[in-house]
Amino acid sequence: MRRVLAILNGALxxxxxxxxTLFWTLAFPVxxxxxxxxxxxxxxxxxxxxxxxxxxxxxxQPTVLSKTFSDMLNKTEIFxxxxxxxxxxxxxxxxxxxxxxxxxxxxxxxxDCISRNASIILKMAPPEVETASATVRSVVDNVxxxxxxxxSGQSPPKVVTIEFESIVSESFQFIDWFVPGLIAMSLxxxxxxxxxxxxxxxxxxxxxxKLATTPLSKLEWIIGVVLYELVMAAxxxxxxxxxxxxxxxxxxxxxxxxxxxxxxxxxxFPGIGMVVARxxxxxxxxxxxxNAITFPMMxxxxxxxxxxxxxxxxxxxxxxxxxxxxxxxxxxxxxxxNVTSALTNTAIMLGIGAFFIILGALITSxxxx
Amino acid sequence: MDMExxxxxxxxxxxxxxxxxxxxxxxxVHKGEVFAFVGPNGAGKTTTVEILVCLRNLTxxxxxxxxxxxxxxxxxxxxxxxxxxxxxxxxxxDLLTVKENLIYYKKMYGHGIxxxxxxxxxxxxDKTNALYKNLSGGLKKxxxxxxxxxxxxxxxxxxEPTTGLDPRARRDMWxxxxxxxxxxxxxxxTTHYMDxxxxxxxxxxxxxxxxxxxxxxxxxxxxxxWRNEDFDRQKGRKAIIRSASPNSFRSKAGKRRRxxxxx
Ligand SMILES: Nc1ncnc2c1ncn2[C@@H]1O[C@H](COP(=O)(O)OP(=O)(O)OP(=O)(O)O)[C@@H](O)[C@H]1O
Ligand SMILES: [Mg+2]
Numbered sequence: 001m002r003r004v005l006a007i008l009n010g011a012l013x014x015x016x017x018x019x020x021t022l023f024w025t026l027a028f029p030v031x032x033x034x035x036x037x038x039x040x041x042x043x044x045x046x047x048x049x050x051x052x053x054x055x056x057x058x059x060x061q062p063t064v065l066s067k068t069f070s071d072m073l074n075k076t077e078i079f080x081x082x083x084x085x086x087x088x089x090x091x092x093x094x095x096x097x098x099x100x101x102x103x104x105x106x107x108x109x110x111x112d113c114i115s116r117n118a119s120i121i122l123k124m125a126p127p128e129v130e131t132a133s134a135t136v137r138s139v140v141d142n143v144x145x146x147x148x149x150x151x152s153g154q155s156p157p158k159v160v161t162i163e164f165e166s167i168v169s170e171s172f173q174f175i176d177w178f179v180p181g182l183i184a185m186s187l188x189x190x191x192x193x194x195x196x197x198x199x200x201x202x203x204x205x206x207x208x209x210k211l212a213t214t215p216l217s218k219l220e221w222i223i224g225v226v227l228y229e230l231v232m233a234a235x236x237x238x239x240x241x242x243x244x245x246x247x248x249x250x251x252x253x254x255x256x257x258x259x260x261x262x263x264x265x266x267x268x269f270p271g272i273g274m275v276v277a278r279x280x281x282x283x284x285x286x287x288x289x290x291n292a293i294t295f296p297m298m299x300x301x302x303x304x305x306x307x308x309x310x311x312x313x314x315x316x317x318x319x320x321x322x323x324x325x326x327x328x329x330x331x332x333x334x335x336x337x338n339v340t341s342a343l344t345n346t347a348i349m350l351g352i353g354a355f356f357i358i359l360g361a362l363i364t365s366x367x368x369x
Numbered sequence: 370m371d372m373e374x375x376x377x378x379x380x381x382x383x384x385x386x387x388x389x390x391x392x393x394x395x396x397x398v399h400k401g402e403v404f405a406f407v408g409p410n411g412a413g414k415t416t417t418v419e420i421l422v423c424l425r426n427l428t429x430x431x432x433x434x435x436x437x438x439x440x441x442x443x444x445x446x447x448x449x450x451x452x453x454x455x456x457x458x459x460x461x462x463d464l465l466t467v468k469e470n471l472i473y474y475k476k477m478y479g480h481g482i483x484x485x486x487x488x489x490x491x492x493x494x495d496k497t498n499a500l501y502k503n504l505s506g507g508l509k510k511x512x513x514x515x516x517x518x519x520x521x522x523x524x525x526x527x528x529e530p531t532t533g534l535d536p537r538a539r540r541d542m543w544x545x546x547x548x549x550x551x552x553x554x555x556x557x558x559t560t561h562y563m564d565x566x567x568x569x570x571x572x573x574x575x576x577x578x579x580x581x582x583x584x585x586x587x588x589x590x591x592x593x594x595w596r597n598e599d600f601d602r603q604k605g606r607k608a609i610i611r612s613a614s615p616n617s618f619r620s621k622a623g624k625r626r627r628x629x630x631x632x
């Protein structure tokens with residue numbers, strides 16, 4: 001214990017005396033939170049830009065039916081409509097102004113409606129190219145359906161309506177869903193990069209070799225480094241929550257169970273780092289290895305979007321990634337208030353941590369061949 | 370005289386793949402003795418030291434420090450408590466002060482000498498609270514040597530303690546080693562400099578290409594027979610060792626030989 005504390009103490013002193021490290025320990029979570037906060041706190045229902053050209057003009061006035069249709073589009077509140085003058089050449093305009101989406105109501109639209117063979121033209125990138133196109137298409141489809149019903153005199157039957165009820169207690173925004181993911185992600189990056197970096201730097205200085213000639217055991221060294229990363233994790237978690245609460249009005253707060261989870265994550269990731277550090281000896285290789293581990297986990301563990309949205313095989317991969325359990329656990333405890341699941345995930349994380357720390361102690365060799 | 374043995378090496382061999390870095394060396398260092406290993410780059414000095422301080426496995430032969438076998442797990446634990454090591458090219462924590470660095474290593478043992486006294490011993494009193502990174506090269510080396518003394522070791526291993534030091538700093542270092550000897554500490558040091566070995570050591574061994582080619586006690590055995598060309602001939606390496614007029618020396622087998630043949 002005396003040795004472990006000496007290692008922790010030395011690392012902490014080095015940390016607060018190193019201006020760049022100190023800066024990034026604080027700035028990284030701030031940037032992360034500001035960046036993703038800005039992206040995800042804007043609005044929950046996205047709006048789409050849509051240029052609208054009504055060519056069905058009679059005596060300088062839009063016809064009644066074409067006007068009705070464009071009003072209906074507007075009422076969906078999903079489109080940000082830009083009206084294009086009926087005299088403009090649509091094709092030319094799209095090219096010149098780089099317009100993304102345009103809906104054209106052709107001249108004779110009202111007359112065609114009456115003879116029941118009217119059409120509208122929707123110009124945009126196909127859904128395979130641009131995912132938003134699928135949403136736009138389905139909204140326009142719905143508007144057309146309602147318009148048809150109205151015009152044909154059959155007012156749309158209202159049999160079923162959906163009432164939305166939130167399963168989370170308070171009125172959370174998407175950013176609230178995102179905060180636990182951000183905490184988990186920063187635990188992962190600080191833990192893995194920190195442990196690998198600290199190890200390679202000290203190996204290069206010859207400190208590891210020197211320590212290997214003392215009675216210090218490998219396990220004590222690993223525990224010392226993990227403890228240090230635990231302190232770093234606490235700092236970034238506090239920073240993320242502070243910025244979240246002050247700037248983005250985040251409502252989620254860690255419960256006691258979240259703290260268990262944060263501790264378990266802050267143990268597991270440096271544990272993984274210490275195992276990796278055994279295999280990469282140079283700084284460059286260390287960074288590359290840390291990136292190779294953190295990058296896929298960041299995207300495949302449900303940090304940015306729920307796992308259910310991912311294809312099946314990716315969901316299977318997510319099941320073997322430690323970050324998945326931290327993400328799930330933190331959301332269970334911070335958002336859904338699901339204590340059992342939070343504790344299960346804590347146990348899994350602790351298991352992963354213990355596994356890697358012991359593995360690290362077994363495979364790390366102070367001795368060289 | 371029945372002197373206790375501090376380090377005992379018998380037919381030690383270390384191979385890195387095809388390369389034989391240490392090629393069947395044997396020697397004994399008695400307690401309280403200063404033993405110097407002299408040899409050019411790549412001679413096998415560091416390899417030998419690292420085997421003795423339990424950093425490396427040996428290929429064959431036997432090595433004991435204070436009676437404990439370096440290949441034995443229990444033995445290694447006992448050895449680590451009793452030795453102090455200055456590894457070659459060692460740098461310590463940049464952002465810890467002189468005192469913090471020494472306390473750090475002392476904590477690894479749980480016993481040792483008074484840190485303030487140690488700082489005085491290596492003449493770093495004015496720099497007690499200076500960060501390691503702000504020390505000059507010579508002062509860094511002094512702190513590095515001090516880290517090898519924190520646990521009041523019985524045997525001290527210094528791998529090239531004076532490389533990169535100016536003549537005055539070298540002399541200071543010599544005094545330090547002499548002080549250790551006076552206290553009865555066993556010192557194993559490696560160096561490129563013959564004069565250093567002669568001044569400090571009770572026994573000097575000259576190692577080249579993994580073999581001890583000469584060993585003796587400086588006043589009785591004139592090791593100044595070493596000439597640059599001897600190293601050059603062997604592997605085209607340059608020896609830093611000062612050359613002198615050919616003379617005779619006692620080989621490790623104790624036989625008198627004509628100068629400088631390596632075998
Ligand atoms: N880890 C290693 N792997 C392979 N070869 C090595 C290794 N370490 C040393 N060697 C080789 O073993 C030989 C002896 O090296 P060693 O470091 O013991 O020499 P040295 O006498 O300490 O040299 P110097 O004066 O340059 O420090 C050299 O040829 C070196 O290249
Ligand atoms: Mg060497």
